[in-house]
Amino acid sequence: MIKLGKQTYQxxxxxxxxxxxxxxxxxxxxxxxxxxxxxxxxxxxMGEKTFEKGERHMFVKAxxxxxxxxxFSNEQIDLYVGGDLMNQLxxxxxxxxxxxIPFLGLYNACATMTESLIIGSTFxxxxxxxxxxxxxxxxxxxxxxxYRYPLEFGNQRQSYAQWTVTGVGASVLSSVKxxxxxxxxxxxxxxxxxxxxxxxxxxxxxxxxxxxTLNAFxxxxxxxxxxxDLIATGDLGKLGSDIFKDLMQEKGYDLETxxxxxxxxxxxxxxxxxxxxxxxGCSAVVLNSYILNKLNTGxxxxxxxxxxxxxxxxxxxxxxxxxxxIAHLVLLEVE
Amino acid sequence: MIKLGKQTYQxxxxxxxxxxxxxxxxxxxxxxxxxxxxxxxxxxxMGEKTFEKGERHMFVKAxxxxxxxxxFSNEQIDLYVGGDLMNQLxxxxxxxxxxxIPFLGLYNACATMTESLIIGSTFxxxxxxxxxxxxxxxxxxxxxxxYRYPLEFGNQRQSYAQWTVTGVGASVLSSVKxxxxxxxxxxxxxxxxxxxxxxxxxxxxxxxxxxxTLNAFxxxxxxxxxxxDLIATGDLGKLGSDIFKDLMQEKGYDLETxxxxxxxxxxxxxxxxxxxxxxxGCSAVVLNSYILNKLNTGxxxxxxxxxxxxxxxxxxxxxxxxxxxIAHLVLLEVE
Numbered sequence: 113m114i115k116l117g118k119q120t121y122q123x124x125x126x127x128x129x130x131x132x133x134x135x136x137x138x139x140x141x142x143x144x145x146x147x148x149x150x151x152x153x154x155x156x157x158m159g160e161k162t163f164e165k166g167e168r169h170m171f172v173k174a175x176x177x178x179x180x181x182x183x184f185s186n187e188q189i190d191l192y193v194g195g196d197l198m199n200q201l202x203x204x205x206x207x208x209x210x211x212x213i214p215f216l217g218l219y220n221a222c223a224t225m226t227e228s229l230i231i232g233s234t235f236x237x238x239x240x241x242x243x244x245x246x247x248x249x250x251x252x253x254x255x256x257x258x259y260r261y262p263l264e265f266g267n268q269r270q271s272y273a274q275w276t277v278t279g280v281g282a283s284v285l286s287s288v289k290x291x292x293x294x295x296x297x298x299x300x301x302x303x304x305x306x307x308x309x310x311x312x313x314x315x316x317x318x319x320x321x322x323x324x325t326l327n328a329f330x331x332x333x334x335x336x337x338x339x340x341d342l343i344a345t346g347d348l349g350k351l352g353s354d355i356f357k358d359l360m361q362e363k364g365y366d367l368e369t370x371x372x373x374x375x376x377x378x379x380x381x382x383x384x385x386x387x388x389x390x391x392x393g394c395s396a397v398v399l400n401s402y403i404l405n406k407l408n409t410g411x412x413x414x415x416x417x418x419x420x421x422x423x424x425x426x427x428x429x430x431x432x433x434x435x436x437x438i439a440h441l442v443l444l445e446v447e
Numbered sequence: 448m449i450k451l452g453k454q455t456y457q458x459x460x461x462x463x464x465x466x467x468x469x470x471x472x473x474x475x476x477x478x479x480x481x482x483x484x485x486x487x488x489x490x491x492x493m494g495e496k497t498f499e500k501g502e503r504h505m506f507v508k509a510x511x512x513x514x515x516x517x518x519f520s521n522e523q524i525d526l527y528v529g530g531d532l533m534n535q536l537x538x539x540x541x542x543x544x545x546x547x548i549p550f551l552g553l554y555n556a557c558a559t560m561t562e563s564l565i566i567g568s569t570f571x572x573x574x575x576x577x578x579x580x581x582x583x584x585x586x587x588x589x590x591x592x593x594y595r596y597p598l599e600f601g602n603q604r605q606s607y608a609q610w611t612v613t614g615v616g617a618s619v620l621s622s623v624k625x626x627x628x629x630x631x632x633x634x635x636x637x638x639x640x641x642x643x644x645x646x647x648x649x650x651x652x653x654x655x656x657x658x659x660t661l662n663a664f665x666x667x668x669x670x671x672x673x674x675x676d677l678i679a680t681g682d683l684g685k686l687g688s689d690i691f692k693d694l695m696q697e698k699g700y701d702l703e704t705x706x707x708x709x710x711x712x713x714x715x716x717x718x719x720x721x722x723x724x725x726x727x728g729c730s731a732v733v734l735n736s737y738i739l740n741k742l743n744t745g746x747x748x749x750x751x752x753x754x755x756x757x758x759x760x761x762x763x764x765x766x767x768x769x770x771x772x773i774a775h776l777v778l779l780e781v782e
Binding site: 113122162165198199202205216217218219221230231238239240241300301305423425431436 | 449450454456496499530537541548549550551552553554562569574575635636638639640760762773
């Protein structure tokens with residue numbers, strides 16, 4: 113691995129994204145990306161008694177299916193890296209138990225998908241492993257009641273709020289099996305806090321972290337937005353991505369032509385999600401459906417994915433603290 | 448990196464533990480290991496208004512001091528990997544913001560210290576980085592009120608309960624600066640659940656995970672307990688380590704002569720901690736004080752550290768779920 117500048121690394125081994133798999137809830141399945149998803153689940157409890165058990169069920173189904181789709185058995189997957197939004201990563205823990213694959217639990221909120229790709233590809237880069245599964249997800253009903261209000265309370269949503277994506281995305285990375293799409297570079301983000309204390313206003317909180325990471329990547333690699341077919345942020349939503357574009361403009365980068373936000377694009381405007389999607393599942397399912405599809409069909413030759421995480425805690429938020437945020441970037445390229 | 452057997456990896460690069468630093472509270476400072484700790488803090492709020500802010504203050508002090516002790520500046524540390532027991536890893540997030548070092552957040556409960564050493568040394572193994580800081584910690588008062596009861600409730604503690612260690616341990620790993628102590632091998636654990644539902648009985652819940660990981664390591668490396676000067680588990684406590692020894696005995700390994708549990712050894716019997724210490728800080732501070740000291744003085748030539756994590760969540764515990772557990776192993780050797 114070669115360090116470029118201050119925060120960016122270039123992989124020397126050929127690391128393929130062999131498989132991407134996406135499982136979503138009905139609301140996401142009704143959105144503009146519906147034809148790209150592998151599974152759309154009508155029942156967001158998956159036949160279980162609680163939303164938490166339903167979320168876990170989604171994880172097990174998505175990750176087992178991803179491994180099957182890649183043509184590997186569970187035994188051939190050396191490592192499972194990932195996490196979720198639940199406290200203590202319960203959905204991932206129970207999934208790792210079910211799969212019986214050695215597990216490293218990660219948490220960087222909604223930036224966990226790119227975090228898992230960074231750690232997974234670094235393990236493969238050492239040459240000691242063949243195949244790694246990277247996966248994250250989230251669930252509207254479990255996240256809402258853990259981070260904000262009881263669902264039964266039926267609170268009015270702020271105009272700047274986002275909607276947690278119900279879905280799980282999983283990518284199988286391999287250094288032995290080849291595919292068209294490769295992970296080439298990544299940038300590890302720094303925690304950035306711009307003083308936003310409102311836990312509904314995550315887009316504004318995360319936009320500066322996304323800007324810091326993309327700016328660091330451009331500086332470290334001596335490239336600009338013009339060198340990439342697509343630049344995608346994780347879940348800034350409409351408001352957050354407008355702020356992000358303004359911040360990038362101030363740095364001299366014009367993102368008007370080749371920029372999307374996974375959160376902004378996952379729902380239709382009439383789906384009443386206000387600023388759009390959020391959650392660890394957001395960039396995970398868009399990467400493992402739309403983005404990988406467009407890379408595999410050759411429509412995009414290279415994509416920068418910047419998952420963005422609002423590392424907020426209800427406990428310290430109630431003690432008056434603002435929301436620290438982080439963003440990790442991964443460069444995906446077609447061979 | 449070379450894969451040995453099913454779950455174990457051997458590092459090919461020379462990865463030194465340049466510095467270990469331990470910061471603990473007064474109770475830990477009154478225990479048998481007091482002369483090994485770098486800092487003993489009288490005020491477990493560190494002059495702050497809340498325990499959570501106090502914990503964060505401990506993290507910043509311990510990690511900054513570890514970097515200083517290693518002779519590096521913050522800019523020379525390429526990566527910070529670690530976590531804590533607070534939901535969303537708040538203590539680590541705020542510390543990463545303060546230090547301005549690229550950050551990857553990890554969560555495997557009390558197994559996070561060895562998880563961070565595994566990920567830190569894997570990044571160094573690629574040759575792309577020079578120095579990584581690995582750190583975890585915990586705080587009795589923040590963990591108790593997050594995982595169990597409000598402190599003011601003053602509940603009676605179960606006879607099989609443990610006491611969360613207040614403390615932070617930090618290790619600086621380097622592939623450029625040399626020290627006597629090296630990380631040579633590691634085993635990534637699998638999630639193991641033996642059906643314990645009582646959130647006070649963590650030793651019994653974690654013992655099978657520790658057994659699975661140590662057993663996998665012995666099989667993968669074709670060694671036994673006789674090949675190591677010390678085998679240390681993270682925080683099984685007295686009861687948990689008795690169960691662990693029994694389970695290892697059943698597998699044919701007799702741990703009577705060279706085995707300790709960090710949780711069992713950190714408090715004196717008259718300190719009223721019942722089965723002993725627990726928490727992400729437990730194996731972190733014992734590693735970065737007593738164990739590194741004995742390796743550096745040559746008393747131990749090689750040590751197996753198996754941090755053990757009870758991945759319990761109050762939400763799903765209340766829904767009737769048992770506690771999934773994990774244990775990760777690291778082999779430390781003197782050159």
